[in-house]
Amino acid sequence: MDLPVWQALYEELKGHGFVVITVALDKNADDARPWIEAARPTHPSLVDTRHLLADLYNIVNVPTVLWIDEQGRIVRPNDVIFATDTFRHITGLESARPLQAIRDWVTGKARALDAETARRLQTLPSPDDQQARAEFGLAQWLWERGQRAAAEPHFVRAGELAPHDFTIRRGTMPMRGIDPMGPEFRRMAQAWKDAGHPYYRPLPDPPD
Amino acid sequence: MTFTLLDAGRPVEVTACIDGARITIPAGDVERALGWTLSPEGLCGEGICIPVVDESALWRPEGLDLAALAHALDRPLAADAQAGAAYLGAATGERRRTLRSLHAPDFSLPDLAGRLHSLSAQRGKKILLVAYASW
Numbered sequence: 385m386d387l388p389v390w391q392a393l394y395e396e397l398k399g400h401g402f403v404v405i406t407v408a409l410d411k412n413a414d415d416a417r418p419w420i421e422a423a424r425p426t427h428p429s430l431v432d433t434r435h436l437l438a439d440l441y442n443i444v445n446v447p448t449v450l451w452i453d454e455q456g457r458i459v460r461p462n463d464v465i466f467a468t469d470t471f472r473h474i475t476g477l478e479s480a481r482p483l484q485a486i487r488d489w490v491t492g493k494a495r496a497l498d499a500e501t502a503r504r505l506q507t508l509p510s511p512d513d514q515q516a517r518a519e520f521g522l523a524q525w526l527w528e529r530g531q532r533a534a535a536e537p538h539f540v541r542a543g544e545l546a547p548h549d550f551t552i553r554r555g556t557m558p559m560r561g562i563d564p565m566g567p568e569f570r571r572m573a574q575a576w577k578d579a580g581h582p583y584y585r586p587l588p589d590p591p592d
Numbered sequence: 593m594t595f596t597l598l599d600a601g602r603p604v605e606v607t608a609c610i611d612g613a614r615i616t617i618p619a620g621d622v623e624r625a626l627g628w629t630l631s632p633e634g635l636c637g638e639g640i641c642i643p644v645v646d647e648s649a650l651w652r653p654e655g656l657d658l659a660a661l662a663h664a665l666d667r668p669l670a671a672d673a674q675a676g677a678a679y680l681g682a683a684t685g686e687r688r689r690t691l692r693s694l695h696a697p698d699f700s701l702p703d704l705a706g707r708l709h710s711l712s713a714q715r716g717k718k719i720l721l722v723a724y725a726s727w
Contacts, residue, residue: 386724387724390720390722393720400718401717401718402717402718402719402720403714403717403718404719404720405709405711405714405719405720405721405722406722406724407701407721407722407723407724408725408726409723409724409725410725410726410727413704415726415727416704416725416726417704418726419726421704428703428709428714429703429704430703430709431701431702431703431704432701432723436601436699436701437699437701437721437723439681439687440690440697441691441697441721441723442691443723446723446724446725447722447723447724448722448723449720449721449722449723450720450721451718451720451721452696452711452719452720452721453719454715454716454717454718455715456695456696456712456715457694457695457696458691458695458696459694461691465722486720489718490718499694502694503692503694506691506692508687508688509684509687509688509691511668511684513684514668514682514684515681517668517682518668518670518679518680519679521598521600521601521670522670522671522672522677522678522679523670525596525601525603525677525679526672526675526677531675534672534674534675538670538672551725554727555725557727558727564727565727
């Protein structure tokens with residue numbers, strides 16, 4: 385799990401005017417609790433059961449990492465960064481380089497992206513993405529109130545509208561009684577890859 | 593019947609008339625829930641008026657047609673007449689404009705103790721925003 389590394393990075397760099405905010409897109413606080421408690425965070429470590437962050441930032445999978453500067457501007461949009469190499473054999477993504485890039489940005493050794501490049505690398509939501517989020521919002525609300533059967537078709541519809549959105553397709557599995565690491569997830573991920581789509585979409589490496 | 597309108601997640605109880613999949617809400621309840629009123633200038637709220645192209649679709653004898661209202665406001669609507677709830681999401685155009693501006697949208701979310709933390713409270717620092725999950 386990456387949370388202890390994000391916490392360590394915060395402790396390492398907080399003297400440079402730096403903060404990490406970690407947000408768990410989980411169905412309830414208890415799902416995230418063991419991970420958060422084990423990491424003993426001194427940075428804001430938050431829980432987002434309604435996927436507000438996904439809606440605001442068009443986040444479609446985890447992990448997703450953004451850089452925001454002192455003026456509150458996005459200077460590196462949605463990127464896939466793993467803080468450890470635990471899943472490198474599956475994802476093909478290593479952690480050392482992106483972590484060093486963050487250090488270089490925070491300590492002023494390197495600049496973040498200029499506005500034009502940041503905009504070029506953004507992915508903006510489509511009407512179907514927002515319709516999917518509305519279906520998710522309705523389903524999640526019904527689920528919270530124990531109306532599981534009523535929620536189900538809206539969870540399914542959300543996934544059909546935004547097949548690339550795994551905060552919906554995988555992230556709702558624990559609410560629907562499906563193992564998010566199990567065969568149904570593996571079939572879904574395989575079908576997605578077979579159709580020629582990457583499961584993770586990291587940004588290109590930052591310039592050296 | 594009593595119906596829950598989720599305005600970008602904020603639940604408001606309204607009275608609704610359900611006819612099949614059609615959901616109609618009295619104008620007074622719409623104004624109380626969403627802050628929009630139908631006037632001769634169109635649909636008015638948030639300091640602006642939006643012209644309504646098809647007023648007959650929006651304005652029913654029982655009140656305002658929810659699907660037509662969402663369409664006029666350019667907001668996504670997920671509705672479940674049987675379950676008695678509907679979710680009005682964020683307009684695609686608004687989300688796109690905000691992200692294009694590169695101004696990081698503010699939010700306020702709880703930690704494990706339920707204490708709220710906002711992005712804006714960290715203004716003046718470089719922020720690494722990390723979304724993750726246990727799944």
